[in-house]
Amino acid sequence: MSRISRLLTLAGGLIASALLAAPAPAQSGADFFKGKTITYIVATSPGGGYDTYGRLVAEYMQRHLPGSTVVVRNMPGAGHMIGANAIFAAKPDGLTIGTFNTGLIYNQLIGQSAARFDLERMSWIGKAANDAxxxxxxxxxxxxxxxxxxxxxxxxxxxxxxxxxxxxxxxxxxxxxxxxxxxxxxxxxxxxxxxxxxxxxxxxxxxxxxxxxxxxxxxxxxxxxxxGGDQTDVPQLATLVTDSAAKALIALIQTQCDVSRLTAGPPGIPADRLAALRSAYRMAMEDRELLTKTEKLGLPIEPAYGDTVLQMIKGALQQSPETVALLAEALKKK
Amino acid sequence: MIETMFGSLYAMLMSPHMMGLMLLAVAIGLVVGVTPGIGGRLSIALAIPFVFGMEMIPGAVFLLTMHAVNGTSGQISSIMFGVPGDGDDAATTIDGYPMAKKGEAGRALGASVTASGIGGIVGAVVFAIMIPVLEPVVMAFSPAEFFLLALLGITFIAFLAGREQIFKGLIVGLFGMMLATVGTDPNTGTPRFAGDFLFLWDGVSLITAVLALFAIPEMIALAVKGGSISSVSRETASYSYRQLFEGVMEVPRHWWLALRTSVIGAVVGMIPGLGSSAAAWFCYGHAVQTSKTPERFGKGAVEGVIAPETGSNAREGGALLPTLFFGIPASSGMAVLMGAFLILGIQPGPTMITERLDLVWTLIWALVVGNLIAVTFLLFIMRWVALLTFVNGAMLVPFIVVMAVTGSYVSEGQWQNLVVLVVLSVVGYGLLRFNWPRAPFVIGIVLGKIAEESLHKALELWGLSFFTRPLSLVLIGLIVATIGYAVYRNIKPRTAGAQRAVTP
CATH class of the missing domain: 3.40.190.10 (Periplasmic binding protein-like II)
Structure with a gap:
């Protein structure tokens, strides 16, 4: 197909992106997604890092879930909380997944009332990068x-x-x-x-x-x-401090860096469908074409998958009362 | 220099591939611009997968053209139906829609399309001229100046409201500023008047507010009144190409205004941080303020269409400057564009001017040529578009209300905004019904937020002494002069008005 005709589909895509649909009965694993539309929620407005990663993940997951259509939907606002709440509250049929800022761990740690999600219970699919x-x-x-x-x-x-x-x-x-x-x-x-x-x-x-x-x-x-990060041109902050409280704090921030550009779904996605989503995500991350694109964009790809990410999130949510108090202090209204 | 300048134009015009891409970009940009709620940002974000395989220059030209002509078509629905596509189109609605009601839709469209084109071209020229002085100009504007500029914009309310309505104007303007305080407090992070309603944490959706204040009330009024948008019948209105041409000729007739507002638009665009809607409103305010007959504004003055349209299209040229040469995008649209440039292998930064001058000139020419194509195309089809204002309202209103509701929902994808739309529509219809001005509301909501944020920052940075920065003093002088002029004009014509009352 020529580039021009692919471009022509763009105008149609603009309108299609606004209109979404999704209900469905159950089958098993990857077969379930044949002919289905998966909504991929990006918790920011179009443009910017989350949107770019989100659109790439959506495009290549679609490719590795034969017969499916993955549609990106931007749900910006309230520092990613609107999008995260929407993903958490979605029907756990595997047809709604998405991405948001890992920093929401902080909001959950201090028990912010507007944060209506529990990261520990979400269906973790993977993460694409480290962000030092x-x-x-x-x-x-x-x-x-x-x-x-x-x-x-x-x-x-x-x-x-x-x-x-x-x-x-x-x-x-x-x-x-x-x-x-x-x-x-x-x-x-x-x-x-x-x-x-x-x-x-x-x-x-x-x-x-x-x-x-x-x-x-x-x-x-x-x-x-x-x-965090694997670059060696800048000294790691952890090597520059001696205080143990400081080291603990830096470790917490480092978990944030390690789980960046995540993809997750609501709690309770049936195991076979979640497995299919995770394997499609893995294949997307290993897709040569995706890697060429991200390299051009200067976007690092350092993926981790499924339970590994869940363990990282669980670890980050286990914080001493001192750290939580410090967080609450930082987030306290001036 | 000269050789690169014209060499790149020649290369562009002579390449069928480039011209084909530009035509396509213009078409997509115009279609996206017509649809309320879908901004240029989204169109570029969606176009990114398609430019991956493209070469650097054609890809960049394609994206920039698409982005640049986006604002050119947004005005169509603003003028025809009073449905602004976004915050800056709302400025065009204020005089454009009254013109359509008078049966002058053709004239208004001719003038606005031409003004957009001129604005885009002057913006490109300003871009070229400003390259050497970009650094000092952009660096001169800090939060202190943003605050004073926003304040200057707010003082325009005094002119917008018209003589006998100045208090009504201030009340409506303050209502807009009040709504601008909804959302997360920039200084403390506390949600204000938003509670646990997350959709309000980033403030009241501007597009929803604008649709509720302008589009819905006008449609209610049309449904109540019956008949068509144009109060003049199709036979008596000269809806043909002649009326359109008259509109086109309005721009050269007001060339001095068009030039000034284009430059204002481009400079506002250059300064990151003022927000994209500010340019159109500054230009509209400027037109009213400098007019000898400000009372005509809001009732169908053609200058009120020319000024915001030149301003909002010239802005794109201006906004490209810091994006290309500092790698710092001046607007959210430019941020997406810059992301796409990176994919194409363009590294924005100070070395652009020394190493990639050919690309810089190609982009400048793309702005010029893209705008010309868009204007020609739109002028050609406008004749038929303008006919819609003569269609019976009963057939038109449902479509337009659906368009407005869709726009409100799609812009942020949250159904709660539909509730806001209904509530504010009631306010909007009340204002319309009792003949209160609505323009100050948008000024309040757009500039109120900028004013608040930048005042906080300026005070934290310099304390009260920020008032004594040199550029701040100049701006304070301008604000004082504007208020003084408003007071003077408010007193002086009252005697003239009294005389008119004696001899009706």
Whole structure:
């Protein structure tokens, strides 16, 4: 088929993406999905990392579940909670799955009332990547290393998106436990933090490395420390601290980094269908075409599957009361 | 430099492959733009799988053209039925729909389509001129300036509401700002007036609010009144190409306004953080404020159609600048576009200008040529589109209400927004029925949020001393001058109005 005619289907796809349907009786395993439509919920608006990963996963899972159609549906809002709630509450027939921010572990840990999901009970299908956290410092700042940052006499401005976002929570907790001289300014949504760094309004951020790669490559900033990830060009924060409370906190954040770009369904998907979804997910992650695309996009693929992911999530949900108190403090209203 | 500039234009025009792709991109962009609730962002996100195999330049041209002409068709439903496709189209509705009611849909469409095209082209020119001074201009705007710019926009309410309605205008504007406070507090993270309703945590959906205030009330009014949208019959209205052409000629007649609003749109687009709807509203406010006869606005003034349309299309050229040269997208649409550029192997950043100048020029020309194609195409079909305003309302209203309801649902995919739509529609119909202005509401809800967020940030960064930043002082001067002018105009014409009352 020519590229032009494939493009023509785009206009139709736009309309189709808005209209969804799904009911069905039961059969077994992969056969069940023949002729069925799976809704893949992405808990953000179109564009951006979650949407890109979500659309790739949907496209290649469809390919490896013969006869099925996987439709992406964006359900943005309330820091991924609308999408996560929708996935959790969906009918557990295997026809609704989706992706959201792993940071919702924090919301569950402190028992936020608007979080109507239990991550431990969800049907885990897999995760696509690790997303290391980095301390990024603007290029014009004299702070060259973690030691420099810790030694600052006066608090330096750091930026974060909304209060309650994963990056915000992590920055607040690290600032408190490591006693860093950081004054955190919030409300830098989208790429506003990068511009603020260029203007010199803020000196740095603690956030996901994948977001900052182009900015750092353009020479506007540098990394001084990292949590998680397998890159070796930046020192791991865990090696720079000695305090045991700090090490425990860094370990918690690291589990967040390890389970990134996840895919999950509601609790109680029949075992044979869940197995079929997991195997389709695995085949998608190993699909050569998908790997070529993600490499072009600069999106890392470091997958893990099914029960492995469930164990990681369970581990992250086992936190000492001290850590939970720290979290609650970080998420507490100012 | 000159050689690269025209070489890339020649290469583009001479390649059937490129021109074919551009035609297709224009067609898709226009179709997506007509549908309320589906933004340009979604169209690019869905197009990404299709550009994987493309070469760099054709792929980039395809996506940019699709994105750039998106706003050109959104105005059709705004003018014809009072159904704005999104926040910036709402500005076009205010004067466009009254024109359609007067039987001048053809003229309004001719003017708005031409204005969009001109805006897009001037935006591309501004893009080219601004490249060398991009850095200082963009860096000059910080949260302090965003706050003052939003405040300046809010003062336009004084002009929008018209002389005798200034208090009504302020009340409606404040109502909009009140609704803008619904959602998560940017400073404390507490949900305000939202409780456990998660769909309200990100604020009241702008598209839903706009549809409820403009589209639904107009349709209720049409159903109550009976007849067609145009109050003039088809025979008496010159609905032919002549009326359309008259509309086209309105743009050169108001060339100075069109140029100014295009530049305003492009500069607003350049500054990330002001939000995409702000450009159209600044331009509309500017047109009203500088008009010698501001009382005509809201009742079908053609300038009220030209200004927001030039502004919103010029914005795209402006928004491309920081995206390409800093790798920092200026809007959510540009963020998606940048993601797609990365797939194509384009690395946005400062080296673009030294290493990929041919690509930069091709993209500038794509903006120009894409807009020209879109305008020609739309002008050609407009004649038939304009006829719809003469169709009996009983046949039209159900379709348009369905369109509005779908738009409200699709934009965020949450049924709860339909409840908001109904509630706000009642308010909107009340405002329409009792002849209160509705434009200040959108200004309030769009700029209220920007004002609040940036005020918080500016205060945290600099405390109260942010008022003394040089650019802040200039903006404060502008705000004071605007208010002063509003007061002056409010006093002066009252005597003229009194005279008119004596001699009716």
């Amino acid at each position: 956290r980095v301390i990024t410092i603007a290029q014009q700042s004299p702070i060259m290393s973690y030691r420099d940052l810790a030694a600052q006499k006066r608090p330096v401005n750091f930026a974060a998106a909304g209060i309650g976002s994963a990056a915000y929570v992590e920055t607040v907790m690290l600032t408190a436990v490591l006693k860093l001289p950081i004054k955190l300014l919030t409300g830098y949504n989208g790429n506003a933090d990068m511009l603020a760094m260029r203007r010199g309004e803020v000196v740095g951020t603690i956030s996901a490395r994948s977001t900052w790669e182009p900015f750092v490559r353009n020479g506007y900033a540098r990394y001084i420390a990292q949590i």
